[in-house]
Amino acid sequence: MNLDVAFAPLLPLPALIALAAAGAVVAVLCVFGRTRGAWLRAGAIACLLLALANPSFTREDRETLTNILPVVVDRSGSQTLDGRKEQTDAVRQAVEERLRGLPNTEVRWIEAGQDGTASDGTELFSALRNALADVPPERVAGALFVTDGVVHDVPPDARDLGFAAPLHALITGRPDERDRRVALTLSPRFGIVGQTQKVGFRIDEVGQGLGRPVPVVVRRDGEEIARLDALPGQVTTFDAPISHAGVNFIEIEAEQVPQEITTVNNRVVLPIDGVREKLRVLLVSGEPHAGERTWRNLLKADASVDLVHFTILRPPDKQDGTPINELSLIAFPTRELFAQKIDEFDLIIFDRYARQGILPIIYFDNIARYVRDGGAVLVASGPDYAEPGSLFETPLAQVLPAEPMGGVIERAFRAQLSDVGRKHPVTRGLPGSETNPPTWAPWFRMVDSRLREGEAVLNGPDDRPLLVLARENKGRVALLLSDHAWLWARGFDGGGPHVDLLRRLSHWLMKEPDLDEEALRSRATGKTVTFERQTLKDEVQPVTVTLPGGATREVTLTEAEPGLWRGTLETPELGLHRATDGTFTTLVNVGPPNPREFTEVASTSKRLDALAGASGGSVRRVVAEPGADIEVPRIVPVAAGARASGSDWIGVRQADVSVVRGIGILPVFAGILGLLLLIGAFAATWAREGR
Template sequence: MDGETFNAWRLTALTPLPAWALALLGLAALASIALAWRGLAGEPRRARKAALVALRAVAAALALALLAEPALELLQTARVRNRFAVLVDASRSMAFPLEPGGPSRAAAAGAFLREHRAELERLADRVDLEWYGFGGEVAPADPAQAVRGLEPAAGRTDLLGALEAVTSGAGASSRRLAGALVVSDGADNAALADGLSGATRARLRALGVPVSAVAVGRSAPRDLAVERVAVDDFAFVRNTVTVEATLRARGLEAQDVRVVLRREGAVVAQATVRLEPGKERYSVPLSFAPDQTGTFVFTVAAPVLPGEAVTENNQRSFVLRVIRDRVRVLMVAGRPSWDVRFLRGLLKQDPNVDLVSFFILRTNADQPGPQEDLSLIPFPVAEIFGEQLRTFDAVLFVDFAYGPYRGLEIDRYLPNLRDYVRGGGALAMVGGEQSFGDGRYGQTPLAEVLPVAPLDGTSEAEGEFRPRLTAEGKRHPVTALAPGEAPNEAAWAGLPPVTAVNLTRALPPGAGASVLLEAPAVSVGGRAAPLVAVREVGQGRTLAVATDATWRWGFLAAEGGQGNRAYLRFWNGALRWLVRDPSLGPLQVEPDAPSVEPGAPVGLTVTARGPDWGPAAGKKVSADLVSEDGRTVAHGEAVAGEDGTARIELVPPGPGAYRVVSRAEGVGDPASAAVAVRGAGPEDADAAPRPELLQAVSEATGGAFSALPGGDLPDLALADPEVVEIGRRKALPIWDRWWTLAGLAAVLTAEWVLRRRWGYW
């Protein structure tokens, strides 16, 4: 070996044969040895048997060596210096005091590193020292700044993410990491927030390096915080809702504290909690009954006590949507039918619907009799269509004709029903033999508000008619059976056909009506007959369903394996649209999140639609951020894109509850939402250090642990350095020597001679 040029060697094979060929040759060699052993089974003298088998094995080994062409490879190698990372926590929790009245954790960490910098730099004889600051992300740090104390500004702590980034070669370096030292308070709020699990332990072991840790802080400072708020996503108006708040108290003496629940500044509930020494968490129920619908920001707040380390976490805000408890629906049916049965069953099963229904069993023409016999219970026409009409959110006429019922005088109340719609009510007329033109509504006051023009005196068209979406129907929420235009069309195309269509005519443009679904096989005035149409009338809305066979979309579809989802979605969407569910309005504003971190902007998506429910492309939209006292604190504008949406970002002036009010050009009613700006982010929510977490990380990776105040620099473990081949290499064949062939020949000759002498041929 050339000791001046090469400093390492290894055995290698120069044969051109593939590995599978060498394996077959090896098996053949073993077979030859086995055959030799079997041929000597009758030999009683063990010495002779062993000698012959040994000679066969040596011959096989020499033959394989010649075929493998072994060689000695001389290498010029060098040991590459590995890295050692010092990770210093730069998150906001490091601004808390190390101990009551003491320096900040960041300052204590800097002092510790300054004191032990010489010991760390002595590692430079074995590894390259690298310094990093970490919070939510990791970045190289100036060692001089690190020993003075990094600024605690990061809004998150992701210790495991920082270790993985540094181990994989954060920055320009790709050399192996030999070890790491973490200087932190351990207040992780990412993967290790809930401690070490099986998955996080596996990720720590996968680092492959020992992680030593110095915990900055041993005990939690004095603090009172609203740790958690548990509440449903929505509540019903005028129904009691309970907010479960969790209060956390550390280092506080026995005393009473008052916890309040505010709705955008107004106190709606309060409770008094008695703090006890040694007890850390308290559950505080706060109950109230919301008195109006809408989306609001609520805030649970506890008082700020003297000497608290953190005051920002004494309150926590959340967004709560308050909806009407039940939609009150009046349903009047002319006669029992499949459509009536299915629609009534759907409404009765919906816990959000308060259904009042009347069935007219017969008309006066069927058989003379008193008026009380015309319905299941006496029909209180004056009460229902008079003083009680406005207590209903929607009125449904299902296969109902107002005319045949002498003594009821329903026609006297049709103007009331028309005015009810114009004043903000909702009316749906569903087809059948007594509806639309068959019911002679064309000359009544209801014709002024219906979304189609009934053709008086006409009868239903009978047959099988497949519905077809119009351009407006492809976009309208009433006919949205599936998200996306193509899936929605496919859903409608897969439904069973209807078997009857009431003949009506679409209203002219400008009437505020839209045909959503039509029957192309039925022609009225040269156009496809309307099947489903909607209309905005004054402050109200109307819906026309010109068939009494929508039940087939539920019953027959379910029988065919499709389920009744389409039927349910159609009628639920229709009812929500009729009663002006805020989520189905033409203008929608949606915050990216119900609450944002301190200092973060409020991102908004505004969606605007025109009178035909198509995207309001090119229209100017705006959004205002309104504080609890009614002041507009931020304003933004944008232009809606081709899909009718626009993005707006508003920067709130500080923590609190804010209402978002959005407006769009050409859309009358504004849209509103609510957003909470948290007073405390993840770093401020809990001021307690977590030395036990850092100790667990060190133990899981084979590192050492220490804690401040009072702790020293732990013994820093290092992984073995890599050996990397560089420079030259040289192969010296050792198979093509005369003595190799001579040895093989001598062994084979010896075996042959012995076999002849001992009588084996």
């Protein structure tokens, strides 16, 4: 309980001061004039002035508040290494014992870093701020951290703590730890497919007896591409080939050190997105026809395609008497296109092309060789494929997947997905294919042919092959046995999915990975990894997943839709996961490519030294020497501003903080008491004067 005197003047303060001055003058004159009862007069004036000042006694009922001491226990990923978890548990138990007798102190235990957010590193100060959000700064007795010192959100200034009290840290881990890590110094995000990107890295080491050249293995998508020797502390560079569109995973793995605390940071993963340059397409139209513009419009509308289009308007056998000097036609550069620059094209399309003496036979040998070496050819045929002069009568027939039977079917029919076509990514799920027959406009002509190889994904009447896809060594071939796809583009009888079909077809030919008919893919959402197996088969094998730590899991896939099987895995680890079904392998990274939590894992006191010193606290290891027992200092209360640490003790501030629970007010000159005081003062004055 506190007792104070408070004033609530009945007159404005200037008036009260003026009256006090006048009263003082009167009292002085009475005293020095030796007036009878001068001191009683002065006392009466003083009582009157005091009554006008309206004094009162104020009594406060206060409740003393406890001090708050937060103890932050680091449970992040690095605290699971090298026996630190057991050390942390032992330190926590010892701290509990030390704090048991601490007076007037409430201890708040904060377990930080155990929510799986290791991608952001160890954020102990964020956890501390959240725990003290409802605590006034003056009640904070200090803060105590139990950590390995690898903290990633250390504030730059002690004033940023939000309280003026000592910060202490007890550091787990061994003082003789050894660790080697790989740090990226040059990490490009994109690369052109078919070219290389320069990647740089540095080997950092902690511990004694290190510093020699380190053997390093470089892999791309799990396949070894280089072996290097890197000097610790120096930047090493190499050229990483970008082999395909999409993510190319570049792994850099350094040889581990004997007795190293972890090998997780011996490897870094760099995802580089492979970007294709303009896809070069050569479109050769054998003659003008209604469907020619359909191909041209489709390919010109694709920003990723660089189209070269030739239409043969005047074949050599056309003799109409027009003088040569009056012709404005461009000569077909056959030698330049099919002998010198053929390998520069990603796709060659023959649209209604028949052998007309323009291309020598040897050039068709070049085209067949181009396909086997990895090129792509699409033949969009009409009656020309079944007539004399067909492309099937050239050396190109070696790679064509269907043989013409000599006839042309000319009647209305609706293209339908074959059993394989329902599973193939080029035709699976085409709009309108849900019904039987599909809700597509009919076509009226197709070449009667016999399948030689490959797969027919679209069928015509009587299940004859209409669209055939085939692989030839490294290359791909597609054969469309009708020239009526333009009817869909014109919207005849409702049209059809010509854009979806022709775009998927051309991109499958140009080896777009998402359209491969046999593939294993993976993607991560949070800690959920989804595996997809694209296949034309009726069954698939389970997927074996290798976690970053080396443990394996098996995932069973179920058919989600025709040709697409899917399964999921809730992974307990962050990092690069490898999955295989025995035929295909896929890589997926969960979380950031290189979690900050495991980049630097050697325990250290350096990160917290400056902040703890500025707050008046201290940082010390709980294991001072290798093999020694855990030592936890005594925890004692200290006054605000006093020294807060010693050789074997640490101090927490004891502040006198209280809250007012009630207030009592007793006015001195109010009521009977005030009246009696004033009457008594003036009565005494009159009595003295009456003598």
